[in-house]
Amino acid sequence: MATTTSPLSASWGARLQTQGLPILVILAATLIAWYALTVYLNAPGAIERVLDPKGPWGWRDLVDATLAMQRPVLPAPHQVALDLYSSLTDWPLDSPRNLLFHVAVTGQSTLVGFAMGTALGLVLSVCIVHSRTLDRALLPWIVASQSVPVLAIAPIVLVILGSMGFAGVAPKAVIAMYLCFFPVTVAMVQGLRSPQVIETEMMHTYAATRWQALWMLRLPAALPFLFPALRVGIAAGLVGAMVAELPTGAQAGLGARLLTGSYYGQTVQIWSALVMSALLGLALTAAMAALETAVLGPRRRA
Amino acid sequence: MSTHTPNQRPWLAGAWSLTALGLAMYFLFSSLAATDTPKDTLFWAATATLAVLAVLGIQRLAALEGSTWYALLTAAVFGLWILYFWQLLTVALDVPRVLLPAPWLIVVSLQEHLPVLGSDFVQTVVKAVLVGWLLGCGLGFGVALAIDRLPFLQRGLLPIASLTSTIPLVGVAPIAVMWFGFDWPSKAAVVVLMTFFPMLVSTLAGLKAADRLERELMHSYAASYGRTLWSLRLPSALPFIFSALKINATLALIGAIVAEFFGSPTSGLGFRISTEATRMNMPLVWAAVTVSAVTGSVAYALLAAWERRAAFWHPSVRGKK
Numbered sequence: 001m002a003t004t005t006s007p008l009s010a011s012w013g014a015r016l017q018t019q020g021l022p023i024l025v026i027l028a029a030t031l032i033a034w035y036a037l038t039v040y041l042n043a044p045g046a047i048e049r050v051l052d053p054k055g056p057w058g059w060r061d062l063v064d065a066t067l068a069m070q071r072p073v074l075p076a077p078h079q080v081a082l083d084l085y086s087s088l089t090d091w092p093l094d095s096p097r098n099l100l101f102h103v104a105v106t107g108q109s110t111l112v113g114f115a116m117g118t119a120l121g122l123v124l125s126v127c128i129v130h131s132r133t134l135d136r137a138l139l140p141w142i143v144a145s146q147s148v149p150v151l152a153i154a155p156i157v158l159v160i161l162g163s164m165g166f167a168g169v170a171p172k173a174v175i176a177m178y179l180c181f182f183p184v185t186v187a188m189v190q191g192l193r194s195p196q197v198i199e200t201e202m203m204h205t206y207a208a209t210r211w212q213a214l215w216m217l218r219l220p221a222a223l224p225f226l227f228p229a230l231r232v233g234i235a236a237g238l239v240g241a242m243v244a245e246l247p248t249g250a251q252a253g254l255g256a257r258l259l260t261g262s263y264y265g266q267t268v269q270i271w272s273a274l275v276m277s278a279l280l281g282l283a284l285t286a287a288m289a290a291l292e293t294a295v296l297g298p299r300r301r302a
Numbered sequence: 303m304s305t306h307t308p309n310q311r312p313w314l315a316g317a318w319s320l321t322a323l324g325l326a327m328y329f330l331f332s333s334l335a336a337t338d339t340p341k342d343t344l345f346w347a348a349t350a351t352l353a354v355l356a357v358l359g360i361q362r363l364a365a366l367e368g369s370t371w372y373a374l375l376t377a378a379v380f381g382l383w384i385l386y387f388w389q390l391l392t393v394a395l396d397v398p399r400v401l402l403p404a405p406w407l408i409v410v411s412l413q414e415h416l417p418v419l420g421s422d423f424v425q426t427v428v429k430a431v432l433v434g435w436l437l438g439c440g441l442g443f444g445v446a447l448a449i450d451r452l453p454f455l456q457r458g459l460l461p462i463a464s465l466t467s468t469i470p471l472v473g474v475a476p477i478a479v480m481w482f483g484f485d486w487p488s489k490a491a492v493v494v495l496m497t498f499f500p501m502l503v504s505t506l507a508g509l510k511a512a513d514r515l516e517r518e519l520m521h522s523y524a525a526s527y528g529r530t531l532w533s534l535r536l537p538s539a540l541p542f543i544f545s546a547l548k549i550n551a552t553l554a555l556i557g558a559i560v561a562e563f564f565g566s567p568t569s570g571l572g573f574r575i576s577t578e579a580t581r582m583n584m585p586l587v588w589a590a591v592t593v594s595a596v597t598g599s600v601a602y603a604l605l606a607a608w609e610r611r612a613a614f615w616h617p618s619v620r621g622k623k
Binding site: 132141152 | 361374400401468469477571579599602
C-alpha cells in the first residue's frame, strides 16, 4: 500500500540546510497573509465599533484599529503571541490563567492513555501473532475499526466511566488509550510478522523457544514498524484527550480552554489555546521521534 | 507457527459452528421470550457450555486453510458471537442501560428514530463531510499540481504540511463556528482543513513515484510536460492519491462529528451523540455511533472498489484479490 511521507523522518540537520530558506519564505508569506486577512476580516467591526462610521479616518487608523481589537474576528499574530506570553509569565504555574497549567492537564491524560494503549496494543499483537484463532477472528475487526470514526464513542465512554464514579484523568486517559491502541496493534502485528521465513527457520534450528524467537527476532524486527504507529497514536491520543475535556464542565485542559473561549467569544484566548495545543502535539511527536532515534539510531528509521 | 494441525475438513468445522449457532439462537429466543426466567445454575451451565462451543467452533473455523472466504467467515462468526453474548449477558445480568444497552435495544432505537437519524445523516455526512471532503481533497490535489513545477515552494510546504498531521486541527472548530455559523458550513470548513494537508502531501509524493527510466522514455518521445503528467505521472500517483482519499474519508467523518461536539444546530450525528449522551439515552447514542461506523466502513469499501477499477494495473492492487 502506498504510504504518505512521514513527518520528521529525515534528519533535521540535512533538512535545515536544503529546506530552511523555503520554509522561512512560506512562514513569512503565511504571516503576511495572516495580517492582511486580519485587516480585511476585522475592518467591518472596527469601522462600526472603534471608528465612527461617518467620521473622518484614514486607512492608517483603520489598520491600527483592526490589529488591536478586543474581540477580533481574526486576532493578529502579535496579539496571540502577546496573550501567550502574558499567560505564561504573568500567572503562576498552578493558575488556570496560565496555559502551561492546561498543557499539563491535557498532556498528563494523553501520556497516561498513550502508555496504557501502547501496552495493550503490544500485548494483544503478541497474542494475535501467536494465535491463529485471534488472528483470523479478531484482527479483521481491529483493522476495520481504522476506517470507523472511533472518536465518536468518546461521549459514551465518559458517561459509562462517569456513572461508575471515575472522574478526572481516568476518562480522558481511557479515550486517549483506545485511540492509541488501534494503530499500535495493527502496526505491531505487521512488524512481528516481518521477519523472513529463513530467519524464523534459523531460530527453529537453534531450538529457540517461542519466547526466545519473540524476544530476539520478532520484537527487534517490529521496532521500525512500532515507532511510526507511536507517532500516529500519540497525536490521536492528544485529540482524544482534548475531545474528552469538552463535556466535563470545562474546568481544565486545552479542550476546555477552547470551549470556554468560544462560549465567551474570547477569540484571542481560542487562538492561543490552539497554538498551545499545536505546540503540545509537535512536542509529543518530536519526543517520539527522539525516542525512535535513541532506540534505532538515525539510519534504521522506517 | 500455529500449533493447530491444519484442519482440512470444512464440513466438520462448519457443523461445529452451525450447531453451536443454532443452539445459541434457540437459547436466545427462549431467554428473550421469558426475561423473568430465573437465572439459576442450569442457565449459567448452559451459557458456559455455549461459550465453550463458540470458542471451539471459531478455533475450528480459524484453522481452515484455503479460500479467503474462510477468513471472512471466521471474522463474521466471531462478530456474531460477540453480539450474541453481549445481548445474552446484558439481559441476564440486568446491566443498566446507561452502562451498556443490549444490541437489540440499539436496533430497536435505530428503527424508532430512523427519521431523526436520517436527517442527522444528511446534515453530517451528505452536507458537511461530503462537501468538506470533496473541497479539501480537490484543493490539496490542485495545490499539489500547481506547485509541481516549483520545487522551491514544495521544499517549503512539504515539511509544514507533514507536521500538521501531529497537530489537533479539529480544535479550530470553535473558530469555524464563529466564522461560518452553527450550521454545516463550519463543519465542512473543519473537514476541508483536516483533509487538505494529507492530500497535498500524498499527491506530491505520488507525482514523484514515476521511475526515472519511465520519465526518460517519455522525454525521448518528446512528450510535453502535460502529456507526461497525464500519461505517466498521474497514473503512477494513483495509489498515493487513493490512499489519501481513504484516510481522508475517515478523517472527514471524525472532523465533522467532533466539530459538532463543539456546537451545532439541532441535528447531526455528533450533535445527537453528545446531547443524547448527556440525557443518558444510550441506545440512541449507540444507534448514532452505529450509523457513523457503517458510513465510515461503506465509504472505505467504495473507495477501495473504485481504486481497484482505476488502478487495476498497479502491483499494490494486483497483489490483492
